[in-house]
Amino acid sequence: MRVLIVDDEQVIRDALAQKLRQEKFEVVTCGNGLEGLRAFHASKPDLVVLDIVMPGDMDGLTVCRRIREVADTPVLMLSANAITENDIIEGLQSGADEYLIKPVRLNEFVARIRAMLRRSLSASVAESVSGYDDGYLNIDLNRRQVHVQGRRVHLTPTEFKLLAVLLENAGHVVNQRELLEQVWGAEYADDVYYPRVYISQLRRKIEPDVASPVYILTEHRIGYRFEKQPPVISGK
Amino acid sequence: MTGLSPVTLVLNGFALALALGFMFIVLWYDSRKRVIQFYATFMLMVTLWNLGALMAQALALLPANTAITSIAFSLTELGYSGASVALNIFLTLLSGTHVRRFSLLAFLSLGVLIAYRLFLLFAASPTSAVDEAPPLATFSIVFFVIFDLLSLYLGWLYRRKIRDALMVTGVVVFVTGQGVALLNPELGIVALATVISSLGALMISVAIVRQEIITPITSLTAQLNTTRGVSMSISSQLDPGTILSEITVQSARLSGADAVGLFLRERADLELVNVYNLPDEMRHMRVAVGRGLIGQAAEMQTSLYIENYGRDWKGEDDLKYARSTFGAVVCVPLRYREEVIGVLLVVSGKQGRLFRREEIQVLELLGAQAAVALAHTRLFDEVESARSTLETLLNSTENPVVAFDAAYNLIFANPAALNLTTLNAAIREHRIHELLLPNGDAPENVYEIKLDERDYLCHLGRLGSVQLEGWVAVMQDVTQLKELDRMKSEMVRMVSHDLKNPLMGALLYIDLLRETASSTQNEMLTVIEQQMDRMQRIIRGVLDVEKVRLSSVLSEPVMVKPLIERAMHELRRQADSKQILFQAQNPDDTLCFIGDADQFQRALVNLMENAIKFSDDGGRVTVRAYREGEQIVFCVEDDGIGIPSELHDRVFDRFFRGRQQGAEHVAGSGLGLSIVKTIAENHRGRVWLENADARGTRVFITVPAGDSGGLDVQLE
Numbered sequence: 019m020r021v022l023i024v025d026d027e028q029v030i031r032d033a034l035a036q037k038l039r040q041e042k043f044e045v046v047t048c049g050n051g052l053e054g055l056r057a058f059h060a061s062k063p064d065l066v067v068l069d070i071v072m073p074g075d076m077d078g079l080t081v082c083r084r085i086r087e088v089a090d091t092p093v094l095m096l097s098a099n100a101i102t103e104n105d106i107i108e109g110l111q112s113g114a115d116e117y118l119i120k121p122v123r124l125n126e127f128v129a130r131i132r133a134m135l136r137r138s139l140s141a142s143v144a145e146s147v148s149g150y151d152d153g154y155l156n157i158d159l160n161r162r163q164v165h166v167q168g169r170r171v172h173l174t175p176t177e178f179k180l181l182a183v184l185l186e187n188a189g190h191v192v193n194q195r196e197l198l199e200q201v202w203g204a205e206y207a208d209d210v211y212y213p214r215v216y217i218s219q220l221r222r223k224i225e226p227d228v229a230s231p232v233y234i235l236t237e238h239r240i241g242y243r244f245e246k247q248p249p250v251i252s253g254k
Numbered sequence: 255m256t257g258l259s260p261v262t263l264v265l266n267g268f269a270l271a272l273a274l275g276f277m278f279i280v281l282w283y284d285s286r287k288r289v290i291q292f293y294a295t296f297m298l299m300v301t302l303w304n305l306g307a308l309m310a311q312a313l314a315l316l317p318a319n320t321a322i323t324s325i326a327f328s329l330t331e332l333g334y335s336g337a338s339v340a341l342n343i344f345l346t347l348l349s350g351t352h353v354r355r356f357s358l359l360a361f362l363s364l365g366v367l368i369a370y371r372l373f374l375l376f377a378a379s380p381t382s383a384v385d386e387a388p389p390l391a392t393f394s395i396v397f398f399v400i401f402d403l404l405s406l407y408l409g410w411l412y413r414r415k416i417r418d419a420l421m422v423t424g425v426v427v428f429v430t431g432q433g434v435a436l437l438n439p440e441l442g443i444v445a446l447a448t449v450i451s452s453l454g455a456l457m458i459s460v461a462i463v464r465q466e467i468i469t470p471i472t473s474l475t476a477q478l479n480t481t482r483g484v485s486m487s488i489s490s491q492l493d494p495g496t497i498l499s500e501i502t503v504q505s506a507r508l509s510g511a512d513a514v515g516l517f518l519r520e521r522a523d524l525e526l527v528n529v530y531n532l533p534d535e536m537r538h539m540r541v542a543v544g545r546g547l548i549g550q551a552a553e554m555q556t557s558l559y560i561e562n563y564g565r566d567w568k569g570e571d572d573l574k575y576a577r578s579t580f581g582a583v584v585c586v587p588l589r590y591r592e593e594v595i596g597v598l599l600v601v602s603g604k605q606g607r608l609f610r611r612e613e614i615q616v617l618e619l620l621g622a623q624a625a626v627a628l629a630h631t632r633l634f635d636e637v638e639s640a641r642s643t644l645e646t647l648l649n650s651t652e653n654p655v656v657a658f659d660a661a662y663n664l665i666f667a668n669p670a671a672l673n674l675t676t677l678n679a680a681i682r683e684h685r686i687h688e689l690l691l692p693n694g695d696a697p698e699n700v701y702e703i704k705l706d707e708r709d710y711l712c713h714l715g716r717l718g719s720v721q722l723e724g725w726v727a728v729m730q731d732v733t734q735l736k737e738l739d740r741m742k743s744e745m746v747r748m749v750s751h752d753l754k755n756p757l758m759g760a761l762l763y764i765d766l767l768r769e770t771a772s773s774t775q776n777e778m779l780t781v782i783e784q785q786m787d788r789m790q791r792i793i794r795g796v797l798d799v800e801k802v803r804l805s806s807v808l809s810e811p812v813m814v815k816p817l818i819e820r821a822m823h824e825l826r827r828q829a830d831s832k833q834i835l836f837q838a839q840n841p842d843d844t845l846c847f848i849g850d851a852d853q854f855q856r857a858l859v860n861l862m863e864n865a866i867k868f869s870d871d872g873g874r875v876t877v878r879a880y881r882e883g884e885q886i887v888f889c890v891e892d893d894g895i896g897i898p899s900e901l902h903d904r905v906f907d908r909f910f911r912g913r914q915q916g917a918e919h920v921a922g923s924g925l926g927l928s929i930v931k932t933i934a935e936n937h938r939g940r941v942w943l944e945n946a947d948a949r950g951t952r953v954f955i956t957v958p959a960g961d962s963g964g965l966d967v968q969l970e
Contacts, residue, residue, distance in 0.1 A: 027755045027756075027758075027759060029756075029759030029762070029763070030755065030758055030759050030762060033759065033762035033763055033765075033766055034762065036766060037762075037765070037766065040769075071751055098750065098751040098752075098754035098755055098758075099747045099748075099750060099751040099754075102801050102804050102805050103805065103852075104805075120754040120755065120757075120758045121754055121757050121758030121761050121762075121790060122758060123761060123762075123765055124762055124765035124766065125765065238810075238811075239813065239816060239851070
């Protein structure tokens, strides 16, 4: 397993790298965004750890977006200056799968990395449902592909997994805790931001109208529910 | 015998007829006045005397008739002595020196005199018939000596008061006439005497007509004209100094006084502010209200008149030299709205004239007008100075101020407002309402507006208490404040970032060290870790304050029971580690409010965390929520060390940390409760502390209750 760590703080970079190496990971480290992006293309890591605030033109958010243009590689974002929820949401919207606020302790860091890798490696969800198609939205769980009106929509592994869990329970409410445990892992049970951010990203990608969603509905303070829609006869 | 001279007869009859004519005029004018009544009595007696004398002269030409003769003599005697008495009484009244019941006594004595004469006429044997008229009886001589001389004395003594030279001359002439009658019993002399006396009576009549009728009428007209002129000249002035001197000069002119002083009230004192003919150094002298003649006039709010200050005034002296120089003195209070604002002092010198009642009345009239003029000047001054202060204020302030009426016409704009190009253009193009009343006539009171590329906070106020009369907008340039605010947030962000990175680096190396450290080293590492945790908490506290401040408060329905459960869930582990009995007391399922669940949960967590931190191991922390009227009340109670009451308000201040005994070991940033307060205020709620019954503290936080029925479950 290869992990790329991009952080301008050498002390942090070194400590994280040392720990990961102890845990038998292969580690590549970089001190700024541009180098990080180069290293990403050069070393093809299985996971990227990105600091947000870095010197130079390219900050962590940009690097993450650039990575997302070409790959689904899980990204763990580290931030020192997050103040409001919006900061976290901005980070997640750039395509990160995880958002940790500094200071982060070594054990938690390693645990999160393992969980992320586990998530990205678990290729398929359950076999009970293979997909969904109503003419407007097409979900193929086996090929991990989603089409909206015939056009392919790019989903990150986390987004895909979230959609899969909801589809699997279509018509039933999945509460936040269940969602967190199934998609992110048991250790994430308290991170209530994640579902909220990912649900809104999913809606932006698949809902005909984000303001009044029809597929992914919110059950206030409980959780979310996937609602199947009557088939649309294509106008073609 | 000289006989009846036609010349004297005609002269006498003419003078008498004229005098009688005047008498009737005066009686017709005002018959109720005592002076006039006695003047009429006097004239009646003079007529009787003349009639008697005429009869006696006529009888001399006829054959003797003792009865008629004695009647004629009696009439002469009665008229002669009666006139003496009546003149005396008249003069006494005129000089104003009469004692009480004087007129009653006077009438009585006249009555006795007449009765005595009638008694003599009918009861006593008639005087022997004589060719010549008998000389006046001794009785009449006594009357003449006593009363006429007394009258002369009175006239002399009160010449200042009588003032009319004709009157005094008339009295002298009349007395001379009566005197002449005594000289020689010859009829010719008697006729001469009656002519002189008639002329005297005519003079007295003319004087009385002038004094009683003509002078009041002419002086009234004159006074009316002067008062009108004075009040016009006073009210046309607005300069206080001019008005004051106008009042004093005009009062002196109107009353013919020798000196005038004008006192203005200064709290409990009266200050001499303007003088006429008084020594200038007297100016600014002060007299206390209620003391002296001036003070008394102010206190009693009535005019006071003293004829002779040195003789009649028994109270305290008002001014230096007053007793030695003042003669007649009038004090007129200047009243405005039931309040004395000053006193007008009108003085005549020791040998000067006295004041008539009409003059005092005119002074009072003048005083009333002067008071109004002065009060108005003061009001005008106050308004003017307030206006100029306000104008200076508005002109000097950097805040643009604009006022406009309900039809959006400009009422006022200060230079700061006119200097703003955007605002100036709006004013010129008559579309100021588009700029300043963005929501029409029902605007927000405070809103932000961008003018000339700068940010302004506009405070809008309505003009008119009942009906809308317009608007006034006060704008405050907050560009710099907003910039500062942005810089502050930026700095907080930067500092927290710059602190968090080294902190994380250090913590990571502690983690790495732990893997190889010995047990003693591990203990030391724990200490280092604890210290770093503290630092981290402080940073988090600062960021939390910033976070609560920056985050917009959501308005969504929040159920109370799940909220409490989530908050307690966050702290369960912390409570368990201290074996604290941490429980919620049956919160109501239906309680609900509109607000930001995350923020409010944050507030509850902070309160509960405090309760846990300040409780001893094995203590108890209880959370309750209930509805009280329109409010939902959350109460977190602990049985910990408690907080002294005097600190109850201060604990909500930023960075306040209680330094009480027993709490030294408790870590915190001093920001937790200040965040709670901000959150409570964001929710239009309140937070406060109370001491629990036994020991420990109760913290309350309230929020307006929402309607739990028909909740919209849609989130986002």
